[in-house]
Amino acid sequence: MRWTQSLIPTLKEAPSDAEIVSHQLLLRAGLCRKLAGGLYTFCPLGLRVLRKVEGIIREEMDRAGAQEVLMPSLQPPEIWQRSGRYETARDVLYKAKDRSNKEWILGPTAEEVITTLAASEINSYRQMPQNFYQVSVKFRDEIRPRFGLMRAKEFIMKDAYSFDVSDEASMVSYRKMYDAYTRIFARCGLQAFPVEADTGVIGGNYSHEFMVPAETGENEVVYCESGKYAANIEKAASQGPLTTTPNASTGAAHEKFATPGVVTIEALAAAPYGVAGHAQVKTLVYMADSQVVLILLRGDDQMNEAKLAGKLNATAFRAASAEEIFEAMGAHPGSLGAVTSTRKKLAIRVFADEQLRGACGMTTGANEDGFHLRHVDVERDIQVDVWADLRTVKVGEACKVTGEPLKIRRAIEVGHVFKLGTKYSEKLDSTFLDVDGQRKPTVMGCYGIGVTRTLQAVIEQCHDKDGIVWPMSVAPYQVLVTPLGAAGSATMQLGEEIYKELLAAGIEVLLDDRDERPGFKFKDADLIGIPLRVSVGEKSLAKGEVELKPRGGAFVAVKKEDAVAEVIARVRQSLAALA
RNA sequence: CGGGACGUAGCUCAGCCCGGUAGAGCACUUGGUUUGGGGCCAAGACGUCGCAGGUUCAAAUCCUGUCGUCCCGACCA
The missing domain is CATH 3.30.930.10 (Bira Bifunctional Protein; Domain 2)
Structure with a gap:
């Protein structure tokens, strides 16, 4: 072309x-x-x-x-x-x-x-x-x-x-x-x-x-x-979080305490409360089709919606709105909890992450704005309907196969x-x-x-600062012939000859026959990323040579009569490497 | 759908705050010059300033709406 x-x-x-x-x-x-x-x-x-x-x-x-x-x-x-x-x-x-x-x-x-x-x-x-x-x-x-x-x-x-x-x-x-x-x-x-x-x-x-x-x-x-x-x-x-979930019960009953204005895991973790994220139970409210469901996670874990979707068995689900949450729980986000005795409605399914299995001495919302509960033993105090892996893995946790950090x-x-x-x-x-x-x-x-x-x-994946660097197997053309002279010049004539011989040999070749300055042609050549360029310029032609330049590689001078064979060999070699 | 930004020449953008002649660079056309990494000179063509209302003597500029585009989020076989 x-x-x-x-x-x-x-x-x-x-x-x-x-x-x-x-x-x-x-x-x-x-x-x-x-x-x-x-x-x-x-x-x-x-x-x-x-x-x-x-x-x-x-x-x-x-x-x-x-x-x-x-x-x-x-x-x-x-x-x-x-x-x-x-x-x-x-x-x-x-x-x-x-x-x-x-x-x-x-x-x-x-x-x-x-x-x-x-x-x-x-x-x-x-x-x-x-x-x-x-x-x-x-x-x-x-x-x-x-x-x-x-x-x-x-x-x-x-x-x-x-x-x-x-x-x-x-x-x-x-x-x-x-x-x-x-x-x-x-x-x-x-x-x-x-x-x-x-x-x-x-x-x-x-x-x-x-x-x-x-x-x-x-x-x-x-x-x-x-x-x-x-x-x-x-x-x-993974094999689980890097910090172990508290699992030793003190035997103490859960207990309400005032936490005015505390509505985030971080705030409860800070002074004066000092309850570490991994000792909290995070309570999320979702709408699964038209049903309200509760999702429980360790405070420092993130919910994984894809995993949840696999367990909900619902056509569609989404996070509940603030109004839906208050209607179902009687409290606002940040003060929610699933402890059975504090629940406004019990006919709501509870999905809990496996990390909470056996968790004891946890802190969670009291379903009353401004209050949390401590000494919560999850399996004792919360009626969980479905246990499942619902958390998102974090960097550095141990690989299930090798134990190495992920x-x-x-x-x-x-x-x-x-x-x-x-x-x-x-x-x-x-x-x-x-x-x-x-x-x-x-x-x-x-x-x-x-x-x-x-x-x-x-x-x-295949580009540099100047443009695309096509792999030979998917390149729009395998070879770009770039004569540097104007129409009718010796370089353009030789470029034409090389172009026609490559075409005859079945090579996919593009001839830059535009009447443009060398720099302009080179910039365009790099941009479109044809893997192999043949440059025909006066300087090298004076020595009876043309230049081969793999896109992203260095110039190689080749005798003009050897150019076609060399190009064909290189194209075939590149293709073979990707076969 | 929520949050944000932007729509001015083919492309990148300025002009908008502070209303009054629509601009630059690149690209395009013509001529000249130049010719190994996006040249230079000259001339030229290219715009309902996204669209629709409104305010005003006057709107690219201010206001409202609308459409489009992009980003973040939500969403996503």
Whole structure:
């Protein structure tokens, strides 16, 4: 491709609404343009990268035995009602109406559609395992689209769905996808690593996310330096807090004492009270659907909403409002407690974090503004309905696997694999006759890769101060030929020759045939990040040479007649390193 | 949805406080000059100052509303 015939709208300055470096480079390198918040047009260069990433995904999915299909993005709401997600996922569902006022859903994913297909077409154990994938546009009514392609309203996702006869067989399918994902991200030049993950609204019981470490990532990953444990903070567990919870009962009955104006853990920890955070019980009030529930945590712990969601068994939940809290408890936040004898209403479920099991001599709110209770022995004084791990792990706590101190870093989620079990197959009647003649629900797995997000993650990870540094495998072009003279000059003529020979050899090459100054061309070249540049300038041409410059590396002079062969060799070598 | 900020040329932004001629740099067009890391000179084109009301002799500027964008939070397969 000739630069003069391609739309590569580079920018010297980044638009002010681009906050993170990958978003800025996406726009500055002319890869895409914003149409509206969370909606982007891919320009030619960006589309080429997108196709490269998709190509790698297709090769690896095919290699893993998956079959490509294509499902509708416009989906009937009935199947969403059957799966239950019409309600549980309603906040992210885009809905459209046709001329007869019938409602349709713009699919955020396709479990319902593929399960409908399986229900009608997979009827025997002989037909499994099956794994179907597609690469398609997905729609999500994100509350806050941000960071360019990272979190968009419309984006490209590869989604795959496996169907197996049993849990064990499903595990094999899961493992294949896990391995395929590892290869896909490596081939894209990304350092991505799998972490244990929460399954969220999608359901299921076993899951890993593939994470790209980045300060700008929206996820936090808890990991052990040994490499033996890594988990999303929503899922992560440790051996517990660094301070032990008081657990020796004095036998004393709980006792009310005045704490005027004290409504925070910190205030109660300070003089004159001096009750350490880990000796307090924190009481949170949530609305689970329309039910009030109490959540108890150690005072110095933070609630983990993902963990809570897994225990509540509710369609939706949120923190209760001040009014709802007063109505249920008779006191305001900061003075709340779950001690049975102080409760205004007893028909409220109490969820307590495991750290409070056996806790004695604790202090908590008295359900009376300005008062707390001390000498609270949790199991004696509080009627707990559900014990569960509800706390968020903190840096430095001991790893459950190795005992070493855990670390936390931010990361971008580029892929997610789930074992779904029979959640969807049961609701949408995907059943089969097994070898024993029994009718059983198919056992499913689902596997997603955010293709557009992956593209941006590569930029986030592969750039320097001058621009993008594409890995050869996903670069929009493999080689950029940069003649430094004007049209008709000797350098431009040689550049043309090299360009044509590389094209003939099957190399993806861009020729900067613009009549621009060298500095301008070099800046643009660095910005768009083509991995290998061939510069043809008068100085080196006088010595019968041209210059090869790997993006981010140093110049190498090569005899002009050797240039094409050298370039081809280097491209193949780079590709092989990422195969 | 709560909190905050911002909407002025294609992009980055000044002007707004203190109402009175709409500006700069980059990009774009033309000509000249220059040619190894975003040159220089000259000329030119580009704006309903987001939109709608209001106040005023007069509004980019003050007031109200609205739409959009971004940030923080909530939310989030």
